[in-house]
Amino acid sequence: MILIKLIFSFLIFTTCTAIGYFHGQKFDSRLQSLIYLEQCIKILETEIIYGLTPLPEALTNVSLKGKSKVAYLFEEISKDLISMKRDHIFHSFQSIETELYENLHLEKEDVEVFWGLGKVLGTSDTIDQQKNFKLTLKQIEGLISEAKSEKNKNEKLYRSLGVITGVGIIILLI
Amino acid sequence: MIKDYKIYDDLVENLCKELRDILIKIPNQYKNKIEEIRLRNGRPLAISYEGKDYFISSDGSVSNNTNNSFIVNEEHINSTFQLISNYSPYAYVEEIKKGYVTISGGHRVGIGGKVVYGPNGIENIKNISSLNIRVGREKIGISDNVISYLMEGTNMFYNSLIVSPPQCGKTTLLRDIIRNLSNGIKGSKGFKISIIDERSELAGMYRGIPQNDVGIRTDILDGCLKYDGIMMAIRALSPDIIGVDEIGSKKDVEAIHEALRAGIKLISTIHGSNLKEIMEKRSMEELFREKIFQRFIILDRSRGVGTIREIIDGQNLKPIHIEKRE
Numbered sequence: 001m002i003l004i005k006l007i008f009s010f011l012i013f014t015t016c017t018a019i020g021y022f023h024g025q026k027f028d029s030r031l032q033s034l035i036y037l038e039q040c041i042k043i044l045e046t047e048i049i050y051g052l053t054p055l056p057e058a059l060t061n062v063s064l065k066g067k068s069k070v071a072y073l074f075e076e077i078s079k080d081l082i083s084m085k086r087d088h089i090f091h092s093f094q095s096i097e098t099e100l101y102e103n104l105h106l107e108k109e110d111v112e113v114f115w116g117l118g119k120v121l122g123t124s125d126t127i128d129q130q131k132n133f134k135l136t137l138k139q140i141e142g143l144i145s146e147a148k149s150e151k152n153k154n155e156k157l158y159r160s161l162g163v164i165t166g167v168g169i170i171i172l173l174i
Numbered sequence: 175m176i177k178d179y180k181i182y183d184d185l186v187e188n189l190c191k192e193l194r195d196i197l198i199k200i201p202n203q204y205k206n207k208i209e210e211i212r213l214r215n216g217r218p219l220a221i222s223y224e225g226k227d228y229f230i231s232s233d234g235s236v237s238n239n240t241n242n243s244f245i246v247n248e249e250h251i252n253s254t255f256q257l258i259s260n261y262s263p264y265a266y267v268e269e270i271k272k273g274y275v276t277i278s279g280g281h282r283v284g285i286g287g288k289v290v291y292g293p294n295g296i297e298n299i300k301n302i303s304s305l306n307i308r309v310g311r312e313k314i315g316i317s318d319n320v321i322s323y324l325m326e327g328t329n330m331f332y333n334s335l336i337v338s339p340p341q342c343g344k345t346t347l348l349r350d351i352i353r354n355l356s357n358g359i360k361g362s363k364g365f366k367i368s369i370i371d372e373r374s375e376l377a378g379m380y381r382g383i384p385q386n387d388v389g390i391r392t393d394i395l396d397g398c399l400k401y402d403g404i405m406m407a408i409r410a411l412s413p414d415i416i417g418v419d420e421i422g423s424k425k426d427v428e429a430i431h432e433a434l435r436a437g438i439k440l441i442s443t444i445h446g447s448n449l450k451e452i453m454e455k456r457s458m459e460e461l462f463r464e465k466i467f468q469r470f471i472i473l474d475r476s477r478g479v480g481t482i483r484e485i486i487d488g489q490n491l492k493p494i495h496i497e498k499r500e
Contacts, residue, residue: 048262048264052262052264052265053265054260054261054262054265054381055260055261055262055265056260056261058262081261085187085191085257087190087191087249087256087257088253088256089256089261121261122256122259122262122263122264123256123263124263124264125263125264125267125297125298126264126267129264
């Protein structure tokens, strides 16, 4: 009987700890995604402003040069743009919505900033494009510092909460 | 003919979905002939061929009146422009400044809208209000019977000028003559040719690749002003023949003189319906006085686009070939 109790207590403890850990991990993942996204957008800016590379090719180049956690999405956008013959690139940005939330753990405001770039990308000359890149990068910078403080505040909290909840349930059951 | 359908079908792939779906439905007999597709904001969707305009309705039927015709809006034009510029107008600024974009297949799209001036002249075209999609059709082989009139023996080419009103196929004929001269035809050696393709119509360069067959010994200076291009070709490309489209300005004549001094032959085109008309052009006076051109090819539309009305000897101004009429 004691052995069964011990096994169940161990299972409850590990499950609660794991839930807390993964929940806390999302804050770290979001921060990392935003940092990589910023890098990718900087590469895209260079391709467009200085290389005058056509957009589908520029997006593919970003996917080759950027960190793969985020960069693969630029290849997805490029593929969607060409295969679907979209009337506007923004529709291709929308096509990766699920990945932005589920794989990159971005928040709604992060996605809105990224989509904001999608709405103006490739619609004007280099001077105008550069202004838009500057604005997007500035906004992402703000989101990164916000994500950092969220991470510092919540990551440990959720992890500790997982452990404490596990211990609490075991005490109640015993 | 089958190839012509394909050219048209490939071309409409560059238009926004709604227009693409309509234009793909037009009867095949028109697809072979269309010279231009016209998109104007708030105006009917139009095509033109054989010098006449026709209007398209949403089911793809073609009519010469505007009843039931499909009306193009701003969204159609903006979306089509996105596709035409490969979602990258910033990469085509230099071309847009000149008023057109060349797309895959060598077709040229003329742009109408608000022209923005800056300190260095035209900077951009904004608020695009119309697009004129000119269907580029290369007609391989149309010059096969003309070449013999332009050559003495197998190795000597006469300076030649193609005279034609707009849309009579002068660029198409020039392109095929260049192809034949470059590849070599009927025992003649192939000539080294430099094309000064100021409006990207001859070779139809798209991302560094000529979309039209201009021969194996041909170098292309794309988007280059004729005067600059001729001088650059003389200096660096050592051509036997220089090919240019639509000469006419005094600077062009100056550059032609330079080329002739360097022993280079010339093939070119000029707007005009007959020899008398172009002889009266002040900028061309000198070239005629010096009898620079040894052959004139006069085109018209009397038997369809690209009819060769006559070929005239530049020395005595007498025809050496006249189109047989039925």
